[in-house]
Amino acid sequence: MSDQNVRLAPPLLWVILLPAMVLLLSACATGMPTTQVRGTGDLGVVIERADGRVQIVETSGRSVLARVPGLGDLSHASVVFSRDARHAYVFGRDGGLTKVDLLSASVVGRVMQAGNAIGGAISQDGRIVVAQNYAPGGIKAFDADTLELLADVPAEYGTEGKRSKVVGLADLPGNRFAYALFDADEIRVTDLSDPTHPTTQRYAAGRQPYDGLVTPDGRHYIAGLFGEDGLAMLDLWQPEQGVRKILAGYGMGAEPLPVYKMPHLRGWAVAGGRAYLPAIGRHEVLVVDTRSWQEVARIPVKSQPVFVMARPDGREVWVNFAFPDNGWVQVIDTLDQSVVDTLQPGRAILHMEFAPKGETVWLSARDDNRVVVYDTATRKPLGSFDSASPSGIFFTSRAMRTGF
Amino acid sequence: MKVPPLLAHVWVLIVAASAAAFASAAEPDVLRSRELVHLVRQDCGSCHGLTLAGGLGPALTPDALADKPADGLVATVMGGRPGTPMPPFRGIVSEGEAQWIVEQLMRGFPADGGPALVGSAN
Numbered sequence: 378m379s380d381q382n383v384r385l386a387p388p389l390l391w392v393i394l395l396p397a398m399v400l401l402l403s404a405c406a407t408g409m410p411t412t413q414v415r416g417t418g419d420l421g422v423v424i425e426r427a428d429g430r431v432q433i434v435e436t437s438g439r440s441v442l443a444r445v446p447g448l449g450d451l452s453h454a455s456v457v458f459s460r461d462a463r464h465a466y467v468f469g470r471d472g473g474l475t476k477v478d479l480l481s482a483s484v485v486g487r488v489m490q491a492g493n494a495i496g497g498a499i500s501q502d503g504r505i506v507v508a509q510n511y512a513p514g515g516i517k518a519f520d521a522d523t524l525e526l527l528a529d530v531p532a533e534y535g536t537e538g539k540r541s542k543v544v545g546l547a548d549l550p551g552n553r554f555a556y557a558l559f560d561a562d563e564i565r566v567t568d569l570s571d572p573t574h575p576t577t578q579r580y581a582a583g584r585q586p587y588d589g590l591v592t593p594d595g596r597h598y599i600a601g602l603f604g605e606d607g608l609a610m611l612d613l614w615q616p617e618q619g620v621r622k623i624l625a626g627y628g629m630g631a632e633p634l635p636v637y638k639m640p641h642l643r644g645w646a647v648a649g650g651r652a653y654l655p656a657i658g659r660h661e662v663l664v665v666d667t668r669s670w671q672e673v674a675r676i677p678v679k680s681q682p683v684f685v686m687a688r689p690d691g692r693e694v695w696v697n698f699a700f701p702d703n704g705w706v707q708v709i710d711t712l713d714q715s716v717v718d719t720l721q722p723g724r725a726i727l728h729m730e731f732a733p734k735g736e737t738v739w740l741s742a743r744d745d746n747r748v749v750v751y752d753t754a755t756r757k758p759l760g761s762f763d764s765a766s767p768s769g770i771f772f773t774s775r776a777m778r779t780g781f
Numbered sequence: 782m783k784v785p786p787l788l789a790h791v792w793v794l795i796v797a798a799s800a801a802a803f804a805s806a807a808e809p810d811v812l813r814s815r816e817l818v819h820l821v822r823q824d825c826g827s828c829h830g831l832t833l834a835g836g837l838g839p840a841l842t843p844d845a846l847a848d849k850p851a852d853g854l855v856a857t858v859m860g861g862r863p864g865t866p867m868p869p870f871r872g873i874v875s876e877g878e879a880q881w882i883v884e885q886l887m888r889g890f891p892a893d894g895g896p897a898l899v900g901s902a903n
Contacts, residue, residue, distance in 0.1 A: 452831025470830055493835055603866055635868030638827050700824040744896035
């Protein structure tokens with residue numbers, strides 16, 4: 378081998394290559410806290426409610442990757458994800474909105490946007506994050522990159538400028554958002570397609586809406602009503618038709634049982650052309666056909682249902698319950714609409730989240746300070762990990778779903 | 782007739798002690814008070830907030846409760862408030878425990894010491 382065969386790069390190329398090499402070498406040498414190169418499709422967030430902290434978890438190896446503190450009062454918290462599933466937006470009870478980078482496990486943005494907040498949503502195009510607030514009642518829109526305030530839409534009602542608590546915020550196609558007003562008995566739809574000039578439509582809903590959901594296709598918005606037996610449904614393809622009551626009179630005049638925790642509604646209620654909805658003040662899951670909106674069945678369950686969640690394939694629906702029966706979980710078979718299993722996964726099961734394709738379900742056992750992972754095929758625990766007073770569990774697969 | 786000073790003192794002491802007993806609820810035992818604090822912080826907290834600063838339900842902080850009569854608050858805990866989401870807790874707590882809870886709320890509620898110990902009476 379002769380020296381002539383050794384060819385050096387042209388000087389111009391070295392000008393680029395050398396600094397790059399130096400940079401890379403120095404990065405290796407100093408152990409720079411590099412952002413790990415990995416996907417985010419199997420990541421998620423667990424709320425440690427009493428400590429204002431989240432755990433970043435991954436569902437492939439079922440492990441905790443990191444903890445991120447400093448998120449304020451998370452006694453009621455919810456999370457939406459950026460459309461690239463890299464960032465989690467965490468909405469805290471105290472009005473804090475925190476943007477967490479799941480890969481670097483760090484807070485990259487935080488604003489205190491209200492006195493008392495209940496959750497939020499992200500727009501269809503991923504550019505707008507919207508918070509729903511109890512005090513001052515209304516919704517606020519933020520730039521998803523910078524968390525700069527874009528719009529403040531007060532939930533005013535009546536003639537004296539009163540403001541209602543806002544519940545059930547859901548993103549709709551067209552950068553619109555649907556929500557309900559607990560104190561004003563209304564559903565509203567705010568169009569944020571021009572975020573600095575929001576427009577809002579109002580619909581009479583029924584007494585005391587407590588939460589809402591949009592069906593996975595973005596067509597129907599349903600608000601659960603605390604103050605009457607029935608739910609309010611708005612066809613967003615034909616909103617001029619107004620709200621239609623569904624499952625009206627499900628209590629059949631019976632005195633409602635006490636409700637120690639409000640149920641939570643989301644698009645997970647819909648499976649196989651049916652919606653599975655918690656009754657209020659009755660220990661039942663109500664089943665309604667999503668074409669005709671007629672009642673299909675009422676399934677007696679152990680207590681007041683809180684989360685009624687279809688496994689992603691829709692074959693089963695898992696249900697947890699309000700205090701004092703929050704140690705129980707029941708599984709409903711969606712072919713014959715009956716309870717096929719009753720489980721006791723731990724003390725104070727506050728929330729459940731299915732892995733994206735549903736092979737496992739993760740349950741937060743608040744009073745055991747553990748998250749328990751169940752195999753949905755065998756309905757047996759696969760394992761668990763420590764988590765301080767865990768509540769909500771949120772996987773990044775939500776980033777791709779309307780209404781999450 | 783003149784009451785002997787010593788007897789007068791004893792009498793005053795007895796009256797004061799029984800007044801205090803009436804005014805303040807019987808203290809639940811250590812295990813039960815831990816359970817009650819956990820119940821209020823966590824489960825009442827799902828509507829009133831873990832810090833009791835309010836949520837769907839109103840704030841239960843000493844400031845917010847300052848002008849409310851304790852009797853009415855105890856009645857609300859026991860019987861709920863019809864027409865609102867506030868449910869009755871009769872059957873879950875006793876009248877005396879509700880009084881104790883209201884007293885604690887009005888003076889600033891204790892921090893949560895965790896759930897009931899496993900194996901303790903529920």
